[in-house]
Amino acid sequence: MNMKIDSVEAADVQKIAGTMRSGGYRLVVMTCTPADEGYYITYSFEKETDLRHYRIAVAEGTTIPSIGSSYGGAFVYENEIHDLYGFTFEGMSLDFGGTFIKTSVPYPFKKKEQPAPTVTVVKEAKE
Amino acid sequence: MDIMFIVGAVLFLILAPILGGLLTGCDRVLTARFQSRVGPPLLQPFYDVAKLWHKEKAFSNPVEIIFTTAYLVLIAFSGAMLATGGNLLFVFFSLALAHTFLILAAYSANAPYAHIGAERELLSVMILEPILILFAAGCFLVTGSFDTYHMLIQDVPGIIYLPGVFIVFIAVLTLKLRKSPFDISTSHHAHQELVKGVTSSLSGRSLAKVEIAHWYEMMIFLSMILLFFAGYPVLSAVAIILVFLLEIVIDNIFPRVTWKMTVKSLWIVTLVFGVGNIVVLGILGGIV
Amino acid sequence: MTGRQTIIPFGPQHPVLPEPIHLDLVVEDERVVSAIPSIGYVHRGLESLVDRREYQDFVFLAERICGICSFTHSSTFCQGIEGLMGIQIPQRAAYLRTMWGEYSRLHSHLLWLGLFADSLGFESLFYQAWKIRESILDEMEATTGGRVIQGVCKVGGVRRDVANSFLSGMDDRLDEIEDNMKDLTNVFLNDYTLKKRLVGKGVLSKDDAYYLGAAGPTARGSGLDMDIRSTGYLAYGDVGFKPVVEKGGDGYARCAVRCRELFQSVEIIRRVITDMPEGDVFTPVKGNPDGEYFSRSEQPRGEVIHYLKGNGTKNLAQFRVRTPTLTNIPPLVSILAGCELADVPQIVLTIDPCIGCMER
Amino acid sequence: MYPPELIAILILLLVPVSAAVLLAVFKPDLVRNVLAGITSVIIIGASVFLAWKALIAPVSLTLEHTEWIGMLLFIAEIGVALVILGLSIKYRKILPLLLSVIQLILILILEFFGIAGPHAMTTFTVTGLSAVMVLIIGIIGTLICVYALGYMKDYHDHQIGVPVRKRYFFALMFLFLSAMFGLVLFNNLMWILCAWEVTTLCSFLLIGYSRTPEAMKNAFRAVWMNLIGGICFTLAIFFLLRINTPVNLLSVTDLLAFPNVSALTIPLAFIAVAGLTKAAQMPFSTWLTGAMVAPTPVSALLHSSTMVKAGVYLLVLFAPLFSQTWVGIFLALIGAFTFLATSALAISQSNAKKVLAYSTIANLGLITACAGIGTAEAIMAAILLIIFHAVAKALLFLCVGAVEHKIGSRDIEDMDGLLVRLPLLATMMVIGISGMYLAPFGMLISKWAALEAFLTAPLGYVFIAILAFGSAFTIFFWTKWLGKLFMRMNRPPAEKIALHISEKLSVIVMGVLVIGCCLGFPAIITGVIIPYLNGIHPYFYLGNKGFFYFDTLVMLGLMAFILLFLVIGAFLGSREGRTIAPYLGGRAVDSEGRFLGSLGVYKEAKTSNYYLEEYFGEKVLLKPSWVISGVLIIVMLVLGFMGVMIWI
Amino acid sequence: MSSASKSPWLLHYNASSCNGCDIEILAALTPVYDVERFGIINTGNPAHADIFVVTGGVNEQNKAVLKNIYDQIPEPKVVVAVGICASSGGVFRECYNISGGVDTIIPVDVYVPGCSVRPEALIEGIVKALGVLEEKRAAMEAKK
């Protein structure tokens, strides 16, 4: 299983998604993880057994272009990342406006500011 | 109207719910056995109703109390009328009125599930209407009167003249007894989209009334089978039991269908067998 | 005409959905005009616990992501940790995991078939499916100690071995189960009324399935040859796995895929039992995970991905689960529009939604 | 000294006309109200008196100097044709123009070249049937006019762009009444034709009252369809005149007594078509559904007591003749088919007036079917239907009109919880709707009578099948409306606006009438219908048995008693208990009746009825129905020309 | 035993559980356990229910739902918290979105442990709940 991750520019995701789509790849998953600085969002695509990961580094609170126009199903990931990490996606095919996963604390996985009461320490943030 | 009739009516009013409840109990036990289960005690329907009777008074719209009462009273009334050999057409009208009250009770809650239940119940009343009229017409063609009494004193059992109507009758009985595949308006098990449909907003005593009314209704429709086999008590009893068993089996071997399929299939049956029967009878010039 | 629309809040509490999910159904004479889901009723925030549980203990949490594919979750999680740490688990453990994985597919599919029958108002079929399922659960309990939460996986292998004598007795029991399942699937696939209600309902085209992200039987029902088991993880490479594919794209096809997978699973279990290697079921684990890993496996409902990120401590830095149900939501939204109200439950069920893992 | 009956007749014929003239002259509302009030009292008094007299013994009166009355009416008829002609030219409508020219020519031919020799004939006949009609027109018609006094005030407050022409409006309303009285009282077919044409004109002008393009379009549709009827009527007279017999066939009484019915099939067929147009049967139904653009009193008048009733009156009048011919059977088929089709169409409508319109047509269809069959039972059913339909339908129209002004919509979907919002109107509406289809109220008894009638008719099984399905549709659309009224309110109630006294009065009286008719139906049957049936034709003798027996009455009584008991229970019963929120899948509603839906949007928990448009929509059903009914009409005419008789 | 305890109708709601307990509740309905033996019916409709069976640790969104459903059940009613999650929040107790047990929202009458709960344990728990139901009914009657 391919664990190699290509870093790309945040502005390019729509283009990449477009090429992937026309190349017959399907969207496997979008994963958000806290990085040393800001966050990474990893887009994974697959065609048959060719699995590819593209990663963008984004600072907190940035607005990210949605890939909803290429992959109609991306809205579930985008809304989820919005609700859990507090990123805004522009142009989602179905925008739940923060009600996709309603949480008792806003953006529980977001670093600093308001860590969820029970999420004690997010290690990278300390560095 | 002699005294026998009044006795008949009173007997019906008392016996029908008892028999109806017992039959429902049998139904549940048999169904369980068909499903490889033990099932509830035979008297379970009575426990249920007794429990409901003692629940808190709660409603979503107070008018439903009066509507459900009306439903029960009118159903019982229709049954009594049938038991006294009364006018068949009249029995049907009064049944329709009773159902209107049930439907109104469901409407009055103004809740989506009850509402859709009401619409579907209305559809089933609509589905039922033609065959009931045809049935009454058939009786008229056979006896020259709408009175069930005349049907009962026929020499030749009605089924000879009205086989098609009988077939349709069995088909719509599935709808009436709220059995799969036609339990469109109150999914009896509530695991379907309707959440008990018509009765979804009724609780406690109101629900108990609907349940008792359902027993009455079951008895009314089962005893209508008598009209087809008048003069042959043993045959009638066998027929009723067989039909009842058949309905339980049907309940267990069919999934529920949508209302569209219900209307289509039942009306096709009505048109082919019911209307066909009446047309043939009409062309032959009736019996009288 | 907006004047004639009925708006039905479908769920979160709804008897046809054992799990809470909400749909705003707008219907007109029972034709669904729009159906927009809202979720988040089962979101617990389990992924946030990684920093408070040791990675070895987190297995117990991972398997409580969901009570239905609990086994697959624990094994996928272990597989992820093992991947991060480069651990090779003993062959026997891999075989046992395969066996349990297939048993849990059997129980999950039978469960689904039952619920599906129930959503179609077919009570007795529901009961029959669940009756058969009980014998699967018995096998599970006898071998793992738990009916639905097995608690048998651990990092480095499995916690319990199964005696060979028990395994050899399994074959006969599988025969009986298979017989019963034949009766069951015969009804699902050939009953006239069921076909009437399923064929052509909720059609998902192959392209839509692919690009909207359908997974598992939902994708395979639309003619897509997608199954992570073909990558041959655990023992799947050894048993010569071939995905079950149906072309119809409708409810019937999705049902057929699951019916056929039942027998496929039984076959796999038989192969695994006969080929079961001897040896340990557990390798000791030393050290802590570090790095990133996407662990993938095929659940009854499709491909699940556990993303793990370690930082060299006992606790993982990040854990994310992407579940089949989540990616099956967009296809569901697309097939619900225009259907009939009476078909909503069965269409919702054809993707076999499992909210538990979808929301963690 | 004239006999009192004659005075009553003259009052009925002349007072409304004179009132019309006066109303056209005086402008102030007060004068109009007083004038209309007084006129109404006089009309009601006279019609009750006349009906009472006629029920004791049929009245038949002969006047002298009928020639100049005939001349006067002829001039009126020419006038009618010319007005229509003129308006058609003004609005550039070809079809009405053409038809009115034809009609004008036909009338002129009839008058100057016809052989309408002034045989002596009875001038007025008041049988049981006409008595019923007189009562309907006299009481319901005038009540509607009274209602209009209040309604029109509101109407102009709501419809801002419409020019206020109340004088014109009320003049036409009363003129309409006169014409109707004429239609049911005259014995001369030529005169009846004249009254017939006047009703066409009045309805045309009233439908076009608001002068909006839509109103004009529908008004012209009404006029051309009714002109076809008029032409057919005239043709019927032509063919009657061509029959070589010493009997004056233009006299209704003589015509009915004419023994050689086989000679009459052609005129009968034409009369049938005339009746069908006026009674808005398929394929002529669209004029009536289009007529609801008119102010509600007009719709009420057209639907319940006048216009359409004129059509069925004519058919029922000649029912004894129809009963012996295949023309009658096909007429009945058209009626039955119309009943089926329009009942189905009514399901797909949510506009209350349109539902009422279709239900009217459906009921008229049933009446037409009964008239076509024409046996004793059938006529009894027809008359019962006429009575019950008139009262219940008038009540419903008045209610809808008043409700519309209160809630600003005539859509049934907006009438949820009306019983809470507008208790009086909603109660009346419930009475009206129940009267339309529920046991033990009137329509049901009539349906029952119709059923018996059909069962003994030729091709009876066809009618039974149609009735069976048609009444299934009826149940569907009425019940869902009824349900709406009883709904619990999710929204805050609308503000209260007082109901105009005239509207209130008419509505309440009408409600009482509905209940009265339902309770009094045995009296109606024994007192009115059976004597009428026994009188018109010896072979019709029905005896005293009738179709109902004593125990049926007891049962009906019991049922009514149960209902009464329940109503009292509803008022007195305890309402204690906990109100629980409606079940919304675990969602709760806020004070506005909304719940939190997906995407974080609040939505109203709204319920709507089913309209099954894909099966019963106008788009689906209208065209095929026109084709079928058109074919049936052609067959009927052909049968008429072939003169096929029923052998009994 | 009065009628109340002979005909307990259940309403099941999954308030953020992992499914494990829910499928066991369903399993209790099926032939092998067949709780209809005790007159139990799974109604799915609050207006008809006597026993409210809740699984899961109740997350943010479910609080309102749970309260709403509880209010819609007519008296006498009993709440049974099924599973460890429903009893205390279980393994998810520390999750940010879990309030920790059904009793944090509505009063609970019987707790049934198990993760997942065994159908037998569930049956035993329901039988215990019937006792409570009986008491409540008697209290209600007495108040009248």
Next chain:
Amino acid sequence: MKMFKTILKQFFHTPATTTFPNTPLENFEGTRGHLVFDPSKCTSCMMCMKRCPSQAITVQRAEKIWTLDRFRCVMCGNCVDVCKFDALLMEREYAKSATPTERGVETYEITYVKPERPKKETAE
């Protein structure tokens, strides 16, 4: 219709239903039912408390008290695995339900006596 065969078959067979609760439940060997603590073996090493995924156990070493909240324990058996002193055991029977008044935390006094044994052994 295809179901007919099945329901007939089932009708003429005895039902699959258990007779529980009239006859007690028989569990499989190894079923994880409920946790049993043996106070005489516990060394208060706290391992169970640390590794319990749902924090059902508390060990107060100083007070020699070991408590278990049965309504938190998910029967995973992890504590049994990590306890090196066999103080914990999984029994097959499921835990019993409780009303709010019956529900409580089970508290045990640890009776283990620590250092003696090895010395005894060497002495002998």
